[in-house]
Every structure is written in structure tokens, then in C-alpha cells.
Amino acid sequence: MTQVRSPQKDAYTMILEAIDGGVYRPGDRLVESELADRFGVSRTPIREALQRLETQSLLTRDGRSLIVASLDHNQMAELYAVRTELEGLAARLAARHATEEEVQVLRDMVEEDRALLDDPGALARANRRFHKMIHLASHNRFLVQQLDLVHRSMALMATTSLAAQGRGDDALAEHLAIVNAIARRDEDAAYTALRDHISVAFVTRLKLDSKERHEF
Structure with a gap:
């Protein structure tokens, strides 16, 4: 998978922009290892970003997986x-x-x-x-x-x-x-x-x- 490196942006911003840009759509599953590879960062900031996005209700749980939330x-x-x-x-x-x-x-x-x-x-x-x-x-x-x-x-x-x-x-x-x-x-x-x-x-x-x- 092609890495998208952007040292000026943190993991949270990069994931948020990917959701906003339609790279990840409602219902899509987000995996730490795949995100780390995509954005060229370690899994720790990815994990912290995912926790933050979940707290903001932009991600939701589906069993043990985190998926992009959707609005009814x-x-x-x-x-x-x-x-x-x-x-x-x-x-x-x-x-x-x-x-x-x-x-x-x-x-x-x-x-x-x-x-x-x-x-x-x-x-x-x-x-x-x-x-x-x-x-x-x-x-x-x-x-x-x-x-x-x-x-x-x-x-x-x-x-x-x-x-x-x-x-x-x-x-x-x-x-x-x-x-x-x-x-x-x-x-x-x-x-x-x-x-x-x-x-x-x-x-x-x-x-x-x-x-x-x-x-x-």
C-alpha cells in the first residue's frame, strides 16, 4: 500500500481528512496496522487518534472493530x-x-x-x-x-x-x-x-x- 507521508499533520488530522475526503466512508472498518502503513506513522499515534475519534462519535464499535460512524x-x-x-x-x-x-x-x-x-x-x-x-x-x-x-x-x-x-x-x-x-x-x-x-x-x-x- 502506498504511504502518504505528511509530517506537518498528526495522525488524527490525517484520518479525519481521509474520512472527510471519502477515502473511508460510513461503515468502513479502520485497522491500526493498515492506517499506520498508509500514513507512514507508528501504531501508537494511530491508536491515540482512533480513541479520540471514537470519543467524538466519529467512529463506533462493531464488536472489537472500529468503523466509521453513520448518521440516521x-x-x-x-x-x-x-x-x-x-x-x-x-x-x-x-x-x-x-x-x-x-x-x-x-x-x-x-x-x-x-x-x-x-x-x-x-x-x-x-x-x-x-x-x-x-x-x-x-x-x-x-x-x-x-x-x-x-x-x-x-x-x-x-x-x-x-x-x-x-x-x-x-x-x-x-x-x-x-x-x-x-x-x-x-x-x-x-x-x-x-x-x-x-x-x-x-x-x-x-x-x-x-x-x-x-x-x-
Whole structure:
């Protein structure tokens, strides 16, 4: 197995990014020796990382094995309820505190992401970067920490809502509306635009999940 060495990242970060990137999907079994080989580290930091991920409910037990956790319908609804409010707050605070440079970066992201419309995976990664930029533009470290926790749990969803037909175009239009509201310093409009954006994404994801269930 090819080793992926990244001395700048610890075992926890590498495993989390592998889950987030779809290398390991809900239900996949994680084995210490295989992970150590893949990432080119010893088994001790791998073991510690797995224990940490289990504590955070990103991994769960299946007998003696650890597998990537999955979210049922109720858990997904609970996660989106929290995400919607926290993301809306981040947009509101960004409208109040974002620098002109941060607003420009957000605007550039929307334009650059148009080139990714035919690649749902790349667009999903770009989407996470866009939202992270809004979190940082809120200039509230405690909110950023809570949103980081929420987005870790988002990695447990097997599909991206951006995979739905036409969703990429709509999502970018919604992103632009959010950026425009932040640029106008319209806190209420920014809050509403981001909440609506997350709500549409949730509806899309529910439809995708329903379709997948009926295909099996």
C-alpha cells in the first residue's frame, strides 16, 4: 500500500481528512496496522487518534472493530438544526466584522468555483473552504470552534448534496447572495441568506438519501 507521508499533520488530522475526503466512508472498518502503513506513522499515534475519534462519535464499535460512524435520519436533522443556526450567526457576524479583504476573498471563491461545476467532489471541497472563510470572517473564535465540531460530523454523510443535478449552480448563486449581503453589511440579510442556503442543502440531501435507500 502506498504511504502518504505528511509530517506537518498528526495522525488524527490525517484520518479525519481521509474520512472527510471519502477515502473511508460510513461503515468502513479502520485497522491500526493498515492506517499506520498508509500514513507512514507508528501504531501508537494511530491508536491515540482512533480513541479520540471514537470519543467524538466519529467512529463506533462493531464488536472489537472500529468503523466509521453513520448518521440516521434523526441525527442528521439534529445536526442540520445546529448547523443552520451557527452558520447563520457566522454570516451575521461576518457582515459586522469582515474586512474588505475577506469579502473580496469570498467573492473570488464564488467566481473560481464556477470552474468546478462538473466535479461534485471538488465543488464540495471548495464549498467547505467557502464556509470556513465565513466562519473566520466572523472574528469569533468560540463560534469557529463550534462550527469546526459540526463540520467534522458532516464528514459522516456518505454523499454531498452538491451531487444533485443542478445543485451546484444553485449553490453558487446562494453563495453570491450571502457574499453580497456581507459586503453590504446587512446582518439580517446575511443571516437569512445563509440559513436558507443550509435549509435547501438539507432538503436536497434528504432527497438524495431517500433515493439511495430505495435503490437498494
